[in-house]
């Protein structure tokens with residue numbers, strides 16, 4: 001597999017974003033792919049082709065329905081909702097695709113039909129127009145074998161619902177031009193998707209997991225009911241396999257794809273015969289469960305975990321995909337709560353081996369590990385690392401949470417820095433975020449509820465989260481933050497501890513903590529005043545009123561050193577800053593600083609939200625005390641303790657609960 005850069009946006013694209021895309025097949029997933037493209041590239045011309053006019057009419061109706069829903073939910077404004085439906089054309093005539101720069105085939109999974117479609121496409125588009133197929137299982141090498149220009153063709157496999165599900169598998173097959181794969185990764189990443197590069201194995205990477213997970217569930221039906229299997233499975237997934245099969249009308253698909261795997265790779269993949277005789281499974285919905293006898297539960301759990309790990313090690317041994325993509329793809333595309341390798345990491349290795357031994361006994365032929373299990377676990381899950389001219393670029397990649405920081409990610413960043421900081425061949429580091437929306441949306445709010453009400457635990461959590469930041473303070477080699485999008489809360493706190501900041505023009509920073517009823521405990525009440533005293537008034541407003549700091553204002557204030565128009569310019573600027581700082585960088589003031597007094601305020605955030613007076617009082621006290629603290633370390637400690645205090649307030653309970661429930665907090669009620 002050729003993957004030049006791990007972060008797709010580090011490459012300079014060889015061609016521009018598409019201007020005219022055609023999607024062949026308007027019945028099922030095709031319109032959803034089209035809707036994703038139009039909602040992210042509103043100026044795009046989109047042509048939907050189908051043999052059925054009714055399917056085209058239905059697809060256009062779906063566009064209107066989605067846009068109206070987005071409008072009602074405030075996810076789009078009226079102009080965006082109109083733009084997504086404009087310049088969308090339906091036709092039963094293939095001639096309508098003439099002039100397209102990208103054609104996406106999303107027709108039925110039938111190899112002969114697909115070949116006929118590709119011949120019809122190739123007869124009408126330019127020899128360099130990109131052609132991709134949304135097949136979930138058929139290898140590129142087979143479906144594109146008759147194409148005259150194979151180098152511009154590959155598989156781009158979307159996941160339902162394709163307008164919202166970020167995952168897309170991009171198949172790197174031998175005939176595909178490296179520039180094609182690079183361009184597709186760049187386009188997807190620039191438009192909010194998560195491209196996962198895989199090799200050209202039947203069913204690629206994620207459907208090997210999904211199909212065999214479902215097949216295993218069906219093979220268990222001799223010893224358990226569908227409801228029992230789904231109940232046990234929800235330890236690992238949000239919805240059990242039978243529930244998902246009902247939803248997706250998936251029985252024929254498993255029969256087809258597992259037959260393909262069985263024909264190619266062995267009888268152990270043969271689909272359970274029951275798929276052919278059942279229309280709908282009798283099962284429980286997510287959130288509901290049935291009682292499962294202990295021995296049955298154990299058998300189901302062992303086999304489901306066994307098949308997950310069997311398929312995972314096979315994918316890695318055959319280099320079908322990378323371990324980080326496998327885990328992330330299982331969570332984003334397939335609804336797993338943890339990736340299979342994360343599950344393996346949490347399981348004592350002897351227990352994992354017992355489960356695999358049981359699978360080997362009960363399901364002879366299924367792939368087994370070819371090396372010690374621990375060897376499969378040596379990878380970074382939440383960061384990508386690239387090298388540009390001797391500068392290590394660390395990309396935070398948690399697209400499911402806008403790159404929010406949690407312990408594992410913090411540890412991975414620190415581990416990468418420690419691995420290279422004494423390497424004379426490494427000039428320094430850049431930290432950036434994956435995609436073009438967020439640098440980092442802050443500390444992971446999902447981790448907060450467990451520490452509410454426990455001052456010592458909350459303060460310790462802050463101290464623990466700071467281990468990376470304190471390390472940055474002491475480093476000799478420069479670290480530059482490249483803000484590719486919003487930097488919120490802990491994300492901004494990370495950026496402000498880097499030795500320089502560069503930002504994309506439309507990025508912004510915010511400290512929204514008081515709107516959650518808590519305080520920014522890992523430096524934001526301390527560092528800005530010691531580093532950019534000229535901007536103290538701005539930081540007061542950011543801390544007390546959650547005011548946004550736009551990149552352009554940040555440049556004017558000297559918080560950010562330079563602005564970039566796009567992501568490749570951003571990284572080039574960041575790398576240049578690292579090189580410029582090679583001789584040394586300034587340190588955060590280690591002595592007391594003066595901060596302006598807090599003016600009286602109306603107790604409201606910039607958004608108009610009524611804030612908690614208790615939280616605001618804790619904030620103001622901490623900022624003042626930290627400014628007077630004799631050393632940076634003492635000031636930071638004041639911040640950790642103040643976070644601990646805030647975690648014990650009724651406002652924190654209300655703010656964190658409201659975020660989880662997706663509602664506005666009622667601080668007026670709790671005080």
Ligand code: COA
Pocket residue numbers: 400401402404441442443444445446488489490512513516
């Ligand atoms: N921690 C954990 N998850 C986070 C997160 C954070 N700091 N910020 C965003 N996410 C998650 C969301 O919960 C959502 O997950 P879901 O799809 O499973 O529901 C996902 O990231 C996408 O965010 P969403 O809110 O749907 O995107 P949006 O574009 O509508 O809003 C924000 C973006 C940043 C305004 C909003 O996510 C937000 O307010 N986040 C919290 C920011 C914050 O307060 N940070 C400081 C924390 S101390």
